[in-house]
Amino acid sequence: MDPLDPALQSTAVSGVKPLLTLAIFAGLGSFFLGALVTAIRRGMKEDGWFKFNKDEKEQD
Secondary structure, three states: OOOOOHHHHOOOOOOHHHHHHHHHHHHHHHHHHHHHHHHHHHHHHHOOHHHHHHHHHHHO
16 A cells, blocks of 8 residues: 655655654754753742742741
8 A cells, every 4th residue: 555645655755864864853952952941940040030049048
């Protein structure tokens, strides 16, 4: 049975190249997502977002 999508029939879609591209984009995406999460966590802690910094000073 042939696939319905004609793009799946070509050899350019199957093979190593799409997997390599996916690995590159996944690596870059995880790097930038990690940088975003780190920046938000650091901003919450150092700049007193959501008043976390105020709660820590009251406990000391």
